[in-house]
Amino acid sequence: MQSNKRYKIFIVEDHPIFRDGITQLINKEDDMFVVGGCENAEECLKYLKNNQPDCIIVDITLKDSCGIELTKEIKKSYPSLPVLILSMHEELIFAERVFKAGARGYITKREATSKVIDAIRRVLQGKIYICDTMIDYFLERSVTGGQNIGSSPVEKLSEREFEVFNLIAKGMTNKNIARVLSVSTNTISTYRERIKEKLNLQNNAELNRYAMQWMQK
Numbered sequence: 001m002q003s004n005k006r007y008k009i010f011i012v013e014d015h016p017i018f019r020d021g022i023t024q025l026i027n028k029e030d031d032m033f034v035v036g037g038c039e040n041a042e043e044c045l046k047y048l049k050n051n052q053p054d055c056i057i058v059d060i061t062l063k064d065s066c067g068i069e070l071t072k073e074i075k076k077s078y079p080s081l082p083v084l085i086l087s088m089h090e091e092l093i094f095a096e097r098v099f100k101a102g103a104r105g106y107i108t109k110r111e112a113t114s115k116v117i118d119a120i121r122r123v124l125q126g127k128i129y130i131c132d133t134m135i136d137y138f139l140e141r142s143v144t145g146g147q148n149i150g151s152s153p154v155e156k157l158s159e160r161e162f163e164v165f166n167l168i169a170k171g172m173t174n175k176n177i178a179r180v181l182s183v184s185t186n187t188i189s190t191y192r193e194r195i196k197e198k199l200n201l202q203n204n205a206e207l208n209r210y211a212m213q214w215m216q217k
Contacts, residue, residue, distance in 0.1 A: 006030070007124055010053040011037035012044045012070065013086065014063045018109065022057070022086075022116060029117060032124075041065040041073070041180075048078060055124055057116075058103075060087040060094060061215075065180045066166045068101045068159075075102035082123040086112060089215070093155055095134050097162055105129030154214060156198045164191040169211035 009026055011034060013019040023034040035053055038044050040062055048056075056074065060067035071083050084105040085098045095106040104123040107116060111131060119129040157165055160181075167177045174188040181188070192204060201207045 007032040007054040007120075008035040008052075009033065009055050009057065009120060010035055010044075010047065010051075011057045012039075012041070012062065012067075013037065013057070013059045014039040015059075022112065025113065025116060026120070032117075032120060039063065041070040044070060045073060045077075048074070048081075053081070055082050055084060055120055057084045057086055057120075060085055060089065060098065061166070061170070063170070066163050068097055068166070069163055069181065071098060071101040071103050082126075084119055084123050084129065086116075092134055093152060093162075095130065097159065099128075100159065106134070107131070152214075153199050157195060161191055161195050161198070164188060165195055165211055166215070168192075168195075168208060169215035171208070171212070 009032055011019050011022060013022070016039075019037050023037065026032055026034050032054075035051070036047060038047060041064060044056075044058075058067045058070055058074075062070065067085060067087075071085065074081060074083055079102075082104040083102065084107065085103045086107055086109060087094055087098075088109045098106050104126075105119050105128060107119045107129065108131070115131075122129040154162070154165065163181065164177060167180060172180070174185045174192070178185045178188045192207060196202070196204075196207050199207070199210060201210060
């Protein structure tokens with residue numbers, strides 16, 4: 001990291017109180033400050049067209065989209081911009097998915113107040129940030145090839161199916177999911193059928209209930 005530089009941090013978080021709390025923590029530091037923030041993916045992408053922050057913090061569960069999908073969009077247009085994912089979920093499956101999407105770090109909201117500054121500095125240095133529990137998980141997964149790790153059937157879902165599943169958990173309709181993912185409603189219906197088959201669910205009502213309960217764990 002360059003000396004005497006104040007790094008610009010942008011935050012995408014749809015809970016204003018939490019966003020303000022993180023902003024206050026960052027602004028106390030001499031080498032970084034929050035240059036702005038927004039609540040959804042659309043506003044984020046509009047901001048990035050005319051501005052160049054040094055790091056962007058993205059909540060994984062935005063009201064209008066999935067943070068994983070937004071991360072992919074950011075990395076497609078701004079490959080050198082480091083993304084730090086902020087999440088209420090401690091499920092290891094989320095961390096695995098966000099790193100595949102191109103994020104440089106994953107931090108839970110429970111640990112954010114004590115570790116977010118370290119996490120930001122690490123991704124600004126071009127390194128990966130991940131908590132000790134997840135490091136142990138990834139190491140064991142690399143050694144065992146994924147055997148006997150993670151019993152959640154959700155792990156069976158492909159990247160796109162997982163994104164659809166995440167949006168279903170928010171109560172979004174096929175039409176709204178199709179808009180977020182820029183595909184047709186028929187495509188979303190097909191994904192729903194595949195997800196139901198993989199999770200052994202009989203109908204959309206069961207899928208909706210399962211998704212909402214799983215995301216609230």
